[in-house]
Amino acid sequence: MTRLGVPEIEADWALFLDLDGTLLDIAPRPDAVRVPDRLPGDLAGLSQCLGGALAVVSGRDCSTIDHLLAPFAPPGGFGHGAELRSADGILLPDSMPVPPAAWAESLAALVASRPGLLLERKPHGLAVHFRAVPDEGTRVHESMQRLAATRPADFAVLPAHMAFEIRPRAATKARAVETLMAAPPFTGRRPVFVGDDVTDEDGMEAARRFGGLGLHVGRDFTGGPAQVRNWIARAVAHLSPDIAHAQS
Numbered sequence: 367m368t369r370l371g372v373p374e375i376e377a378d379w380a381l382f383l384d385l386d387g388t389l390l391d392i393a394p395r396p397d398a399v400r401v402p403d404r405l406p407g408d409l410a411g412l413s414q415c416l417g418g419a420l421a422v423v424s425g426r427d428c429s430t431i432d433h434l435l436a437p438f439a440p441p442g443g444f445g446h447g448a449e450l451r452s453a454d455g456i457l458l459p460d461s462m463p464v465p466p467a468a469w470a471e472s473l474a475a476l477v478a479s480r481p482g483l484l485l486e487r488k489p490h491g492l493a494v495h496f497r498a499v500p501d502e503g504t505r506v507h508e509s510m511q512r513l514a515a516t517r518p519a520d521f522a523v524l525p526a527h528m529a530f531e532i533r534p535r536a537a538t539k540a541r542a543v544e545t546l547m548a549a550p551p552f553t554g555r556r557p558v559f560v561g562d563d564v565t566d567e568d569g570m571e572a573a574r575r576f577g578g579l580g581l582h583v584g585r586d587f588t589g590g591p592a593q594v595r596n597w598i599a600r601a602v603a604h605l606s607p608d609i610a611h612a613q614s
């Protein structure tokens with residue numbers, strides 16, 4: 367156990383790691399995040415220690431994940447679980463709905479009319495960020511609810527850190543955990559999901575259903591993402607001294 371009560375990573379775990387707010391410190395804008403130099407190597411090293419059973423489960427889309435974590439291209443669930451990639455690097459076919467172009471246009475008009483708002487377009491979703499203008503949060507929420515309410519079976523509005531997102535209702539992080547746990551190298555391992563946000567809650571629940579753990583950055587890692595990164599680096603050193611030495 368760490369001094370704060372979080373168990374140290376064990377070789378029989380399957381790790382499911384959220385990105386923003388868990389591995390990366392929150393930044394003022396999505397494109398302003400800083401990826402610490404050693405993080406991709408530590409993730410790749412830990413993945414090796416876990417027999418490949420390390421997944422990134424994020425609201426970001428797959429190409430953004432690969433850009434941010436290059437050269438590490440993890441298996442996982444991206445777009446909140448809309449896009450799934452297996453441990454052998456194959457993107458699984460999906461039938462997730464795509465938000466209508468008219469919704470993106472409507473939100474682009476809202477953003478253009480309110481300086482400081484930011485629209486993020488993703489393959490299966492739309493996010494409007496109001497971090498720079500917190501008073502606009504209610505207006506953003508109402509606008510997104512109005513759009514999603516026209517197709518309630520297909521889409522839901524998700525609260526995020528200083529943002530709201532429209533995502534396919536079926537795109538969940540639980541879906542990513544359940545799908546990956548059904549195949550090697552994840553099957554039979556103890557799943558541990560680490561996240562910080564509303565979108566992570568069902569992933570944590572799924573990990574607990576499989577007999578594992580759901581760890582919350584705010585509650586369990588009081589040092590935030592830096593403490594999560596140290597936890598990972600420590601596991602690489604502990605589980606595979608050779609890998610840790612090669613990276614230092």
Ligand SMILES: O=P(O)(O)OC[C@H]1O[C@H](O[C@H]2O[C@H](CO)[C@@H](O)[C@H](O)[C@H]2O)[C@H](O)[C@@H](O)[C@@H]1O
Nearest residue numbers: 385386392393394395396424425426527528529
């Ligand atoms: O599931 P995650 O990996 O946690 O991704 C959730 C969303 O994260 C990003 O937005 C958040 O992080 C930004 C960078 O720190 C921050 O500026 C923003 O306020 C946060 O909401 C990302 O832009 C979204 O696409 C993800 O869904």
